[in-house]
Amino acid sequence: MHPCQGKKMKFSELLDLYKPMILHLMKRLCIYRNHEEFFQTACIALWEASNQYLPEKGSKDAYFYLFIKGRLMNEMTRQNQLISREDLKESVDLDMCTSVPFPHENEPDWDVLAEGLTENQKKWFHYHICLGDTITEIAEKEGTTPAAVKGWRRDALRKLKEKLQLET
Incomplete structure (x- = not known):
């Protein structure tokens, strides 16, 4: 039986239990910059997954893993889009300056x-x-x-x- 099955756990206990999974996912997704920000995103995803989990949907570990991984990937996409927009803005600003x-x-x-x-x-x-x-x-x-x-x-x-x- 899984350690958190059948009872409501405090988030700190849940985090202690799933922190290795979060760190594994961050390493697997090659997240090295903004480490704290992504860790916070993963913690929020863990909390949301624990509140949304339905036992009939399958294994809790697999659900948490996929939920957290999906959230981290979405955040990576969002950050990459922000960087691209900043690069484009710098390029447009410079092009406007050099075209005068x-x-x-x-x-x-x-x-x-x-x-x-x-x-x-x-x-x-x-x-x-x-x-x-x-x-x-x-x-x-x-x-x-x-x-x-x-x-x-x-x-x-x-x-x-x-x-x-x-x-x-």
Whole structure:
């Protein structure tokens, strides 16, 4: 007989019993960033699953496992969508800034702006800002992944924003 069958358990007891399962799921789903946030999501899912469980539906362990796994996967999808939206917003903001023509006498000195960037960040800067290449095109030219190029862009934008704020 399962340790929690036939009686209502306190959540702390339930968590002690299912914490190894939660940690296993997080490891299996390769959740390493925002660990505490995902653990909290899993705990809430455990609590909801314990309240919704019906014995005629099958094994409690299997139900909890699938319920928590589904909730974690939904949260991963939600977080990935947020990151994609932020990347798109940064890209659109930057594209809007670079599409505005500068008067010739006030034209920025691109070399001065690129100072302080790493080699990869300079590659992104040159290909995207100066030549107008997309992330995919840059990745193909440099023989790397679009995710790596996005990282270059993110860090370069951060440095450029800091630099421009210091100058104003």
